[in-house]
Amino acid sequence: MKEKKINKEEVRYIAHLARLELSKEEEEKFSRQLREILAYVDKLKEVDTRSVAPTSHVFTLKNIFRKDERKDSLPVEEVLRNAPQQRRTQFQVPRVIE
Amino acid sequence: MNYEVSIGLEVHVELLTKSKLFCGCSTRFGASPNSQTCPVCLGLPGVLPVINKKAVEYTLSTALALNCKASNFSRFARKNYYYPDLPKNYQISQYEEPLARQGYLEFELEGKLRKVEIERVHLEEDAGKLIHGEATENIEEKDMSFVDYNRTGIPLMEIVTFPVISSPEEAYQYLVNLKKIPKYLKVSDCNMEEGSLRCDANISLAPKGEKRGTKAELKNMNSFKEIREGLTSEIKRQSHLLDKGKRIIQETRLWDNKKKKTYPMRSKEWAHDYRYFPEPDLLPLEIEEKWIEELKAKLPELPQTRCQRFIREYSLPPYDAGVLTDSKELADYFEECLKSFPQPKQVSNWIMGEFLRLLKEENITVEEVKVSPTQLGKLLKYLKKGTISGKLAKVIFEEMFKTGRKAKEIIKLQGLKQITNEKSLRKVIDEVLEQTPQAVSDFKKGKGKALGYLVGEVMKKTKGKANPGLVNKLLKEKLSIL
Numbered sequence: 302m303k304e305k306k307i308n309k310e311e312v313r314y315i316a317h318l319a320r321l322e323l324s325k326e327e328e329e330k331f332s333r334q335l336r337e338i339l340a341y342v343d344k345l346k347e348v349d350t351r352s353v354a355p356t357s358h359v360f361t362l363k364n365i366f367r368k369d370e371r372k373d374s375l376p377v378e379e380v381l382r383n384a385p386q387q388r389r390t391q392f393q394v395p396r397v398i399e
Numbered sequence: 400m401n402y403e404v405s406i407g408l409e410v411h412v413e414l415l416t417k418s419k420l421f422c423g424c425s426t427r428f429g430a431s432p433n434s435q436t437c438p439v440c441l442g443l444p445g446v447l448p449v450i451n452k453k454a455v456e457y458t459l460s461t462a463l464a465l466n467c468k469a470s471n472f473s474r475f476a477r478k479n480y481y482y483p484d485l486p487k488n489y490q491i492s493q494y495e496e497p498l499a500r501q502g503y504l505e506f507e508l509e510g511k512l513r514k515v516e517i518e519r520v521h522l523e524e525d526a527g528k529l530i531h532g533e534a535t536e537n538i539e540e541k542d543m544s545f546v547d548y549n550r551t552g553i554p555l556m557e558i559v560t561f562p563v564i565s566s567p568e569e570a571y572q573y574l575v576n577l578k579k580i581p582k583y584l585k586v587s588d589c590n591m592e593e594g595s596l597r598c599d600a601n602i603s604l605a606p607k608g609e610k611r612g613t614k615a616e617l618k619n620m621n622s623f624k625e626i627r628e629g630l631t632s633e634i635k636r637q638s639h640l641l642d643k644g645k646r647i648i649q650e651t652r653l654w655d656n657k658k659k660k661t662y663p664m665r666s667k668e669w670a671h672d673y674r675y676f677p678e679p680d681l682l683p684l685e686i687e688e689k690w691i692e693e694l695k696a697k698l699p700e701l702p703q704t705r706c707q708r709f710i711r712e713y714s715l716p717p718y719d720a721g722v723l724t725d726s727k728e729l730a731d732y733f734e735e736c737l738k739s740f741p742q743p744k745q746v747s748n749w750i751m752g753e754f755l756r757l758l759k760e761e762n763i764t765v766e767e768v769k770v771s772p773t774q775l776g777k778l779l780k781y782l783k784k785g786t787i788s789g790k791l792a793k794v795i796f797e798e799m800f801k802t803g804r805k806a807k808e809i810i811k812l813q814g815l816k817q818i819t820n821e822k823s824l825r826k827v828i829d830e831v832l833e834q835t836p837q838a839v840s841d842f843k844k845g846k847g848k849a850l851g852y853l854v855g856e857v858m859k860k861t862k863g864k865a866n867p868g869l870v871n872k873l874l875k876e877k878l879s880i881l
Contacts (some may be wrong), residue, residue: 318672320481357474357677363685369416369453370424378431391432391545394483396532
């Protein structure tokens with residue numbers, strides 16, 4: 302695998318994807334920290350994992366299902382209780398349209 | 400210049416489960432905004448999704464009907480993006496391990512059998528519904544949007560083709576035929592108006608023999624017709640650019656149904672960086688062969704196979720067979736009707752004619768029709784025996800259709816039995832001839848039309864109950880001796 306260096310450009314891009322606003326100092330700080338973290342994680346590459354399947358879960362459980370049955374939903378006042386703005390039992394947000 | 404067109408289609412189908420994919424909220428359409436939501440589908444912190452088994456079964460069954468191979472191992476993944484219709488800021492979808500892969504759909508296109516290869520079928524959760532302020536009457540709302548999360552978390556099956564479709568018409572026919580499958584399996588009602596079937600397309604052009612060109616993605620088409628139009632307009636746009644030696648930019652374009660053309664989507668928020676990763680809150684699926692075999696055994700006869708069988712077994716014209724097998728309910732109705740009246744072509748004519756006409760007129764589904772197939776069969780028996788005329792049979796059928804009453808009852812109640820009694824018909828004929836001397840003399844002068852007029856008069860007098868063949872015969876007899 303190619304060594305990945307984190308530069309400020311990438312930190313800005315990731316911050317944008319996560320809708321975070323970073324100051325110049327923070328960009329600097331996070332670039333450095335992320336680089337350190339990646340370098341640390343890179344140590345794992347020293348282990349030979351050729352015979353190990355990629356693992357996404359540590360449990361051995363699988364096929365956990367529920368039946369197709371209805372349960373009560375929340376009362377709509379409860380649903381909207383945390384909404385900063387609402388109208389006609391809908392969440393109101395800034396205009397998003399193409 | 401002529402280019403080779405490559406179209407791929409991505410179809411989203413909402414499944415008809417009672418509850419959502421990961422929680423027990425109802426999936427009913429048309430409920431008041433946000434009344435069918437809970438902490439799980441609203442993405443509140445600390446909740447855990449649990450997979451609805453039925454949704455997995457519906458997806459697998461559809462995939463099997465589409466000749467796909469079900470995966471032994473399947474997993475859900477998080478697709479991350481920010482949009483107000485997505486409360487968790489990620490959609491639980493599938494990425495590298497869809498439920499099924501590698502299938503195909505066969506259908507007829509301009510008299511030839513076409514096979515469109517399907518890349519994958521996967522399961523994901525639907526997003527919420529956004530209503531834009533511009534759509535409401537209130538002017539102060541024009542800078543607002545409103546979110547209803549009732550749709551959030553409804554199971555959504557995605558069916559993706561390889562880019563192997565080569566014309567807008569082929570895309571259209573693929574969709575028409577694809578849509579029948581979930582409906583036959585009763586896993587979706589595939590209702591585009593209610594958004595339970597949606598389709599995006601990607602399309603690229605390349606000079607013949609060369610490798611595939613840069614593709615554009617098309618969105619915002621709200622009917623199969625719009626998809627065909629959108630693709631046609633996109634072919635024009637791209638070939639125009641290529642003709643001038645320009646490049647195609649990879650982008651998402653939206654269909655404007657008023658202007659009948661596509662335009663580029665402005666926002667870059669859809670940068671395709673979804674940072675997929677395995678959904679940690681859901682455990683993987685291991686799909687056993689036994690389960691697949693069970694689902695396979697439960698599949699009904701599929702539209703294409705049934706259509707072929709109708710042609711073979713009932714000697715129906717392909718057109719008839721196509722119409723009758725368009726929905727499972729209609730095909731079932733037809734075959735049930737044959738049990739009481741085993742004359743396929745006649746039954747087919749009635750179903751394709753009167754039956755479908757009234758169905759459309761009353762705007763109901765086959766399941767809502769009040770006339771049982773057996774009753775239609777009985778009506779056709781009366782017609783065959785000559786108890787009623789063809790014209791009357793239509794009147795009676797309409798009455799049956801509207802009231803649900805039996806053919807026999809209507810005939811008896813309204814005295815609609817056909818008059819086949821020669822004596823009483825002769826009496827009517829005498830009356831008619833007496834009242835229309837002009838027509839009689841016209842006939843004598845060799846005007847054949849006059850006979851038709853006279854038959855019509857007799858039918859009128861008997862309120863359509865006379866047997867037309869008999870009237871004809873008796874009239875001719877009478878006229879020849881006048």
